[in-house]
Amino acid sequence: MLNADEWKAQVVADGQTLCPACWSGNLTMGACAVGALTVHQEYVCEDCQYEFSALFGLVGGYPGQLAQ
Numbered sequence: 001m002l003n004a005d006e007w008k009a010q011v012v013a014d015g016q017t018l019c020p021a022c023w024s025g026n027l028t029m030g031a032c033a034v035g036a037l038t039v040h041q042e043y044v045c046e047d048c049q050y051e052f053s054a055l056f057g058l059v060g061g062y063p064g065q066l067a068q
């Protein structure tokens with residue numbers, strides 16, 4: 001199993017979240033915890049049953065509109 005930095009590099013290169021244990025893209029998303037600057041997303045690999053979490057960071061924002 002690759003370390004976190006190697007996993008991140010592979011996910012960025014592939015453009016999709018991959019299982020860090022077997023590299024399958026056949027994942028089920030579990031609980032999601034949203035903070036002010038981060039999002040933790042849990043995943044379960046459907047091929048090897050490995051459970052892991054991805055940590056996402058704030059990269060920007062975009063304007064919306066006033067609620068009516």
Ligand SMILES: [Zn+2]
Nearest residue numbers: 019022045048
């Ligand atoms: Zn797996």
